[in-house]
Amino acid sequence: MGGTFGALLAERRAALVGRDAELAALLGVLDDGGPLAAIVHGVAGAGKSALLRAFRAEAVARGVAVVAIDGRAIEPTEHAFRAALGAQEPAQPGRRTVLVVDTAERLRLIDGWLRRELLPSLPAHVRVVLATRDAPGAAWRSSFGPLLQTVALGPLAPSDATEVLHRAGLDDEQAAWVNRFTRGHPLSLQLAASAVRARPGAAEDAILPTVVQELAALYLDGLDAATREALDATSVLRRVTLSLLAPLVPGEPPQAAFARLSGLPFVELGREGLVVHDTVREAVLALLRAADPVRHRAYRAAAWRQIRGELAGATGAARWASVADMLALVEEPLVREAFFPASVQHYAVERARPQDRDAIEAIAARHEAPAEVAQVRAWWEAVPHAFRVARDPRGRVVAFTVLCEVGDVPSRLLADDPVCEPWRRHLADHPVPEGQQVLFARQALAHGTGAETSPCLAALLRDLERASLESGPAVRRIYSVVRGEALQAQIAPIGFAPLPGREFEHGGRMHRPTLLDLGPDSVAGWVSRLAADDPGADGARLDGDARELLLGGRRIALTKLECDVLRHLREREGRPVTRESLLRDVWGYEWTGGSNVVEVAVSGLRRKLGDRAGALETVRGVGYRLREL
């Protein structure tokens, strides 16, 4: 029977043990009159992907067209989701089609859009199945009511768990032992079975609170040294590709390490490369960080350099993939949470709808003087698309922000708004090169707590950050304003710096304008800097705020110009950089000074680099090139 598609189908269906009821519930969406959508939820390793695989196989067998999307493989934006849909083979018109989205927790950022816009817009013959870690929130339940089938994946029943272990080659005694402490958790069963096969005599004292982590460790102890090294190295990555493996595991051809990793029971081959199961990857990473921090730093540094190189030449989807790779190295919580939310988001953030006007005005009126409420009204009239709102689980607007590209704002509104005045002046004094965008993040206000930090405002801030980055590769600067120290302290780690001397009073409150300059390489450069600023990401560390270079244990003070030149060169490490690009991107268009400014700055830098000065090379007839510091 082997070798045919039918055999594969049978194998996939048979591979699923103990999930008959859940599979039947899912298949209900294929019936006329059945639910229109289903959500499978369960903890990591509960077997959601396996259930979806079986469901897809059964759907295909019934003649249903399947469109499958893996949340890990796409950018969490509306555009990318639509692109992924469009990339699939179109089904015949009217044919029953099911859209299957695995790892949907990675798409939390577009949860509201999926629920409110995409799903209702799908043709009537399409059904939807999502797999995610968290149970669907009230918003999903109220939107779909009985038309949403919710399938909770709990632990396997003891008899089913035993069946899984028998299939994995364990005898009754071994299966009973493993069953005692895995308690039916499918990934734990899988790992335990592998561990027992690899080390039949392992001690039975593995009954520990974090069963999966302990199992991962137990399993890892049984791996050969080369596989273990490859797994350690790649635990710093969100996906494993040949190009990323090469610098991380230099001792062997990347193809060999790739093949070894792909044979592990908790590693899957995805569209973007190998994906180590999150639970195991996090356990491996935690072990590595605790047991061998030097090696952990070295892996991060090697990954950072490789990803930065890939970012430089990437466009389109490949660019997003590399940005996401770099984001995965960033440990700054505000950034991590914006892109990889760790928990259920209580507040749905989305563009404001016309009917939100009154709620937005009411929030402004609770906290602001009448003049400022009038400004909010004027912005709503002129640029309603700039408003984004946070909704509580009941759907009520509890906070709003205003963010837009400066070119979208009528000049009269800008001229009349005192909040924008310092931004306009700064921009006039320091224009950005043509083609680069400037965003104004004018306001963030919550119903209960005003402009102070709060969970719903934090959700909006993460959304602002994300929306800014999604605006495209040309975003250069984001201007904002803060009123309190707490908010400034919150956004400072991602690069927002106060505009000195431009504080002003408005509506009886002091306002402090602040600026995030992403640099000439926009989002890619900014993310690279954030990842490099994390301890251990790079051997040499440039602290832009303190204007210091940390090199070989020394703190080297730099002028602002030297700092900017060095940053520009480091972002292009290993590549020649022309004098013209340095003049344009570091000095800016407004620079009209003499012709030797670049040479003077480079010469100053070399002096300060001391015995590492040779890393800053002159490329005759071109400009300069920075080697690894």
Place this chain on the structure above:
Amino acid sequence: MPLYLVPRTRAWLSAEEVAAAADCVPAVNATLPDIRWIRSYIVAEEDGTFSGYCVYEASGPEALRRHGDALMLPTDAIKPVAATIVAAPDPEPAAAP
């Protein structure tokens, strides 16, 4: 500041709303200086909603009304606590619903 008990019947329609309210406690305590949210006992109602019995220190009933308004919560009554009898300290908080 005096202690108050504030019953809030069917204040939350879902467990998510309870969790969101719990997340807000530090921010609310930080921004409303004349009130300190001490604890809330949440009970599940038969219709799937949740009610709360909330204990606060507050400068007075007006501050508590502002607090309820800020969190969009119903305020059934504001009862000053006349005396507290502590037979044993509170156990570990019960798991969220």
